[in-house]
Amino acid sequence: MLSLLKRYRDLLVLGGLLVYPFVTFLTSGHRGRPPHLLDRLVLAVASPLEGALSWAVDGLVVGARRYLYLVGAEEAYRSCLLEKAEARAELNSMRELAAENERLKRLLGYAEHTPAEEIPARIVGVNPAHNFLSVRLNRGEADGVRAGMPVLTAEGVVGHVQRVVGSYADVVLATDPASKLGVLVQRTRARGTATGAGGAKPLLLENVLRSEDVEEGDLVITAGTDGIFPKGLVVGRVTAVQRNAAGMFLHAGVLPSVELWRLEEVLVAPAASPQSVAAEQEARR
């Protein structure tokens, strides 16, 4: 028995190295496993390297751009001064309005709620595997980033945090096939699910009844029912609506409002609270 094991030692080792990851893949599903010690160690080496390289490349590009922008800078400077004076005057009048608004709110006993702070983050790298669309942020556990938090820009939804290791976080983009967002068509309040289609393709608008009033160009916003995204964030616009002769649901795409392939900075927002999701579901009932 021992001699047999010795004879086929290499074959057994190589077989083990082949079978073990396959079994892990079959049992872990599409979400992936939580990071263990070795993952943390490797990422502790790779992520700062990624951050430094990204910083150096960005610095070079920005430097080159700034040099090119010097052409015509004086003219732009004078125009900026003028705009600044106008903006200052506008700001003063807005401050007056804000103060008045505050006084009136107090008068009416309006309960003010302060939204939780968003965490600004910079993208340091894109994952090198084509099948999963994710990016790495330079904010992690110490900055308050947690798995499941939504990631946004001023234009709309980017994705959600999949994993946080040390000072870095991996974000699954809304276009990734594993991403599913509960959405509403803003104009008609038709509900559906926006699912990633991979690559640079539009999201797929699913589970919208064929009878619903949905047109190309309609704005799609988050419904706040997926437990990740708060209600009302812009996802994109409806495109390519198809109503087949048979079937319950219509087929359409959602063109993301954020240019996901040109992202630089993002905001990590607090996750939708379970209370708000429950209230939304209650309202639906």
Add this chain to the structure above:
Amino acid sequence: MKFLTTVAIALLLLVLESVAVKRLGLSVSRIDVTVVLVVFLAVRAERLEGGFASFAIGYLLDLMSGRPTGLYVFLAMLVFLLGRLASMLVEARSAGTFLLFVAGADLGHSLLALFFTWTPISPWGIAGQLLLSTLAALMLWPLLRRIDPGTDRPQAGALL
């Protein structure tokens, strides 16, 4: 030594690619740098050393993908074993055949990854990836030759 060198190169190349894709845009085809290294190990490394190095390279790609499921480790090992089997039948130690091996392995790797993740991707995307990976193999060839300038070829039955 070959184990540590190839794993370090894989880590460096993955970091470089991650930053390059970020700068160029997400819609750009990826380069399967790990496939290039695994094919190199299949045709040049010792059985166990190559096996462990391929496992480590697959693990790095799996980790860098942001969603470690074990898929890329399995695919790296599969490419290593099939590459080793093929290199017993065909001489793959010259630059030309090495590039052909890389192209074939990359195609197989991409199709299997598509099959297991069920991700729709256009044939043009795969073609672009094949072209870029083969170009990367061409550029990495002198460096890889430095790591292993040997001329020995796996003998028939060397897989087992």
